[in-house]
Each structure stands twice: as C-alpha cells, then as structure tokens.
Amino acid sequence: xxxxxTLSVLFLFVASVGVLxxxxxxxxxxxxxxxPQKTPFLGGGEPATHAWSRYHVRYYSMTLLFIAFExxxxxxxxxxxxxxxxGMKALVEMGMFLAILSVGIVYGWREGxxxxx
Amino acid sequence: xxxxxxxxxxxxxxxxxxxxxxxAPGPRFRDRSEDLTLRPExxxxxxxxxxxxxxxxxPVPAECEKALARVHDELPRPRVTVRWGGGERVExxxxxxxxxxxxxxxxxVPEGEDPVPALLEAGRRLVRGERPSEPELLPDEPPWPWRGxxxxxxxxxxxxxxxxxxxxxxxxxxxLRDGLALDRLELALGPFFPPLPPGLVLQVAxxxxxxxxxxxxxxxxxxxxxDVFGRALREAVPAxxxxxxxxxxLLRRAARVLRxxxxxxxxxxxxxxxxxxxxxxxxxxxxxxxxxxGGSLRALRGSGSRSGVDVGTRVEGWLEQAERALARARRxxxxxxxxxxxxxxxLGPPFDGDAEPAxxxxGLGDTLPGLEWGEAALLVAGxxxxxxxxxxxxxx
Numbered sequence: 001x002x003x004x005x006t007l008s009v010l011f012l013f014v015a016s017v018g019v020l021x022x023x024x025x026x027x028x029x030x031x032x033x034x035x036p037q038k039t040p041f042l043g044g045g046e047p048a049t050h051a052w053s054r055y056h057v058r059y060y061s062m063t064l065l066f067i068a069f070e071x072x073x074x075x076x077x078x079x080x081x082x083x084x085x086x087g088m089k090a091l092v093e094m095g096m097f098l099a100i101l102s103v104g105i106v107y108g109w110r111e112g113x114x115x116x117x
Numbered sequence: 118x119x120x121x122x123x124x125x126x127x128x129x130x131x132x133x134x135x136x137x138x139x140x141a142p143g144p145r146f147r148d149r150s151e152d153l154t155l156r157p158e159x160x161x162x163x164x165x166x167x168x169x170x171x172x173x174x175x176p177v178p179a180e181c182e183k184a185l186a187r188v189h190d191e192l193p194r195p196r197v198t199v200r201w202g203g204g205e206r207v208e209x210x211x212x213x214x215x216x217x218x219x220x221x222x223x224x225x226v227p228e229g230e231d232p233v234p235a236l237l238e239a240g241r242r243l244v245r246g247e248r249p250s251e252p253e254l255l256p257d258e259p260p261w262p263w264r265g266x267x268x269x270x271x272x273x274x275x276x277x278x279x280x281x282x283x284x285x286x287x288x289x290x291x292x293l294r295d296g297l298a299l300d301r302l303e304l305a306l307g308p309f310f311p312p313l314p315p316g317l318v319l320q321v322a323x324x325x326x327x328x329x330x331x332x333x334x335x336x337x338x339x340x341x342x343x344d345v346f347g348r349a350l351r352e353a354v355p356a357x358x359x360x361x362x363x364x365x366x367l368l369r370r371a372a373r374v375l376r377x378x379x380x381x382x383x384x385x386x387x388x389x390x391x392x393x394x395x396x397x398x399x400x401x402x403x404x405x406x407x408x409x410x411g412g413s414l415r416a417l418r419g420s421g422s423r424s425g426v427d428v429g430t431r432v433e434g435w436l437e438q439a440e441r442a443l444a445r446a447r448r449x450x451x452x453x454x455x456x457x458x459x460x461x462x463x464l465g466p467p468f469d470g471d472a473e474p475a476x477x478x479x480g481l482g483d484t485l486p487g488l489e490w491g492e493a494a495l496l497v498a499g500x501x502x503x504x505x506x507x508x509x510x511x512x513x
Contacts, residue, residue, distance in 0.1 A: 034257040036190035041164050043310025044141075044184025045318060053287040053300035 061113045068104045072097075128245040135160040136240030138199075139168035141188055141309040143175030144316070144338035146202065147503065148369065150174040152392055154385060156233055163311045165191040170240050171198045172232065173223075175338075181308050181316070186254040188309050195250030197239045202228030223251075292324050293487045299324035308335060312377050312494040314503045319481070328493055331485040333478055340503040342366070349464055353454040359464070360446035364401070365391045367439040367467055370499065371432050375408070377498035378417055378428075383408060398443040405436040417495065428495045438466040467501070474504050 026032060040047060075097060083090045108114075137160045142150040150172065154161045162168045165188050177185055189198060200223045224239045226232045242248040287300035307318040316338030322330035341347075343362045348354050372387035386407070390400055408414055417429030461468040472480060477500045485493045 031193065034190060034253055035259050036187060036253065036255045036257070037166075037193070039187075039191075041166060041188075041191055042304055043307045043313065044181065044188050045305030045307055045310070046187075047284065048303040048305070049287040049301070050284040051287075051302070053302055054289070058297060 061108055061111055064104055064108045065113050068101050068108070072101055124246070131244040132241040136170060136237055137162050137168045138170035138172050138236060138240070139165040139188070139192065140172045140174060141177065141185060142315040142338070143173070143177035143181075143203075145341060146175030147315055147338070147340045151369075151373075151388065153233070155389055155392065158233065158237055165189075166193065168192055169196055169243055170236060171196065172201060172236065173198060173203065174201045174232075176203050178338075180335075184308055184318075189251070190253050190255050195243050195246075195248070197243050197248060197251055198223035199226060199232060199236055199239055200224070201226040201230075201232040201235075290324070290329070292327070293329055294324075294327050301329060305334060308338075313497055314338075314340070317478075317502060323490065326490045328485050328488055328490060331482050333481055336478060337474075337503040339506040342505050346461065346464060349455065349458055350460070351457055353456050355451075356449040356453045356455050357446045357451070359455055360442045360449070361396065363442045363464075363466065364396055364439045364446070367435040367442070368396075368401070368404075370467060371408070371435045371439075374417070374428055374432050374495060374499045377495050380411070383411060396443060398440065398447065401436070401440050401443055405433075405440060408432065408436060428499055431499055434470070435467060442466070471501065474501050478502050 040051070076094070079090060079094055083094075135158055138153075139162050140150040140153065150161075153159055153172075165171065169192065171189050171192055173185065189196075203225070224235050226235045239248065243250070287302050289298040290301040292298050302323045303321070304323070305318055305320050307313050308316045310317075313319065314337040316335065317333070318335035320332040320334045321328060343366070345354055345358050345362045349359055368387050368391035372384040372391060375381075375387060376384035386404055390396055390404055393400075414429040414433055417432060418427055458464045461473075463469075471477065481497075481502075484496065488496065
C-alpha cells in the first residue's frame, strides 16, 4: 500500500514537473517564438499553400527494381544447392516466391521503370 | 547578483562584436544600404532571424507597410528599428509601426546623415539591456487558427480535403522538369527578399526547387541612376565622369551577382572598388583575375542562362567592359566631353547589352519557369529590373 502511495506521489510529481516545463516555462520564455516568427521568411511575402507537401522520391523506382532482383538472387543461390535433393517441392516454392516478386516488377513496369532515358 | 553580472559581461562581449542588421531598402536606397556591407562594424544578414536591428532605408510606400511589419516581427527579441531617410511620411507612420511613443519607438536618422553611428548606438544599447525590445506589430496568434474539424482536425473531409491553419494543402500538378508530379507550393516573395531587388514581389509556384510559374505582383522600387547618366541624355558631359560612373555601375552589378552566388568576400571586394573615390585600373584588373582564378566564374558557368548567355559569361563581360571604360577614362583629357545621347542604350555598357527594366520585368514570367531556384536568383541578380524613375530619363 505504501509502495502504491509512493509511486502515485512520484508519478504526480513527475507529471506536474513535465506540465510545468511544457506550459509555464514555455509561456515565460522570453525567446519564445511568436506566431509571426513561425512563418517562413519570404521577405514580407506569405505562402499561399501549406508547407505539408509531398515530395517525389525520384529514386524509388530504382530501389523497387533493385530489391526485386536482388532478393531473387539472394534466395536462388541457396535454392540451387538444395533443389536436387528437394525436387518438385523446391520448384513450387521458388515459383510462389518469384510470383510474389514479379508483382513488384509488374507494378514498376506500369510506373515506367524500364523506360530508360 | 551573479546572474546579472554574467549578463552584463555577456552584453559587453556582444556589444564589442559587429552589430547584425537586416536592411529593408526602399526607393532610392538600394545602393546606399548595399554599401553598408563594407562597414566592418556592421554585418548585414540575409534573414531577419539573425539580426537585432531592422534598418528601414528610404521612404517605404504605405502598401509595403504590412510586409515590413511581418519582417519586423521575424526579428528575434530584443530588436530595434532604425528608420533612415524616410522623409515626412515616416514621421507620421512611425508611431503606427511602433505602437505609440513607447521607449521602443524607432530611431530616426535623416537622409543626408550616415546611419552607422546611430545603428551602432542602438545595437549596443540593445545588447547591454539599456533599451527595451520593440513589441510585436502583428497579433501573436495564428493567422488562420486551427479549426479542429474532420477526422484529423484538418478542417475538412478526407485526408487532403481541409485547410490546416487556413492554408490549403499543396496538390500535385504537371511538372516541367521530367513529368514526375510534385506538390506545387505557391508563395509570394518580397518586397524585402534580399536576392530580389527591393520592392519586387514575385508570386512563385515551385515544385521541389524548380520554378513552375512566376507572376510579378509588384514592380521594384525606383532606383535612380547616377546623376551623370541623366545629364548625358540632355547635354554634353565630361567623358571621364561618364566612364567612371559606368565602371562603378558595372562593378556594382558584378558584386551583386557574386553575392547572390555566395562569394561574399569577392563581392565585398568588387563593391569596395565601386565605391572607392578613385578607381585604380590595376585594382580592377586584379579583381577580374581574382574572380576568374577563384573558380567563382566556373561555378557560375552554365547557370542562369538567358538567351544562351550564362551568368558567368555576363559577369566576365561586365568586368572586361569596366576595365575598358577605365582605360578610356584615363585616355580622355580633362575637358573632353561627350555629346548628348539619344537614349540610355546609346550610352553603351551596361545599357546596350540587355533589356530595359520594364521589358526585363515582363520577361521574368517567361525566363524563370523551368529554372532551379538558385539559378533563378543568380539570373535575377544580374538583370536591370528597378525602374530609374521618369521613364527613359535617368533622374538624379
């Protein structure tokens, strides 16, 4: 029971210190940013759109292609060793694996990965 | 006790260094506020966030007062405004900018006076804590408060449907570079954006760093040419004076581009030559060699291309013209005069090479789209965009 009370007091103390640091000190801080200071500096101009913008990761298609073919190879080398012993079962497993990977390649194809410029 | 002693010591330490200021030049004051970069006691910052003084130079028109208030509020506290050469209108608008005759009212320096002593005094008093910080001019509240509607509090339906903090989310649009669509950011730059001529407001649409669309929302402030060019249009003027003014103009332009390219020390050197009372041809030659050797021109090659001529070639051309003009100035006798010119173009470099300010300004919408932002800034730095006042006539 005493442990529980101690823990609750400790918890309350930590929580109130957290709140104090977050709220009270933030209000008192003379260097606190005001709302006009939070906007980007545009020489007096204002942004018309929000700065939450999506950026096109241009290398993503290359990454997709790399992962698709690299994973294939990673798996195929050990597979080639056990294929003779395992036979048909290994072939079916590899077929499933390649089918899943090829979905990624087909998707990339649709996105124009293979149109090299 | 200890804290205040420490604070005093820190204040003394800070007061001994250069004073950081952000300049907001108005009409007629571009060159004059640019020249302040040469003063070792001052440091002109390219963002108000690093400055403690806002220098409002010249009569900033009332329509730019709101933008000026935004720049003012972006200075961190403690801050002070120094108004230099604002004329009568500033005396009237002064209280409006500073909310009454509070101790934080701006320091006013008359136009003819050197602002540096007042700037130093204001800056030192500010860091020593003898002068209170100026209060905010704009209300300290979000310009578009969060409305908290929708599943994500974005103020609308769906993920992209709302207007968080009042601004619509950027949406993808056709891209000029390679067809991969990016979100299109729309913003207004200026009128006090250092890479642009003062007064110019550009409505820019960016995707990544590539400019998609440019609209001139406000023309730059009038920046008259040196008196001698105006007189050369009306009457015969001493040839030497004309050539010297030409050298200064060309060096100043080259310095401006070098500064936009980030070569601040070289730019200072060029500007120093441009404002020196007597320009030494050997010094200009050395400067040209330094610019060429320093790799700055190589870095500028291929960027900011305009009708096939890149910024590097243009800067080199200006420096060459400056050297030639200096040689001509040396050759002319003291009473040799040039006849009145038909127009500015007839006066030779730098007026004959490129478009007039009004044309260049109109052309921005065609030349800037497709360029990356850095290149566009270089290109704009090298253009004549600010009107001289009174149409073709260069008014003193």
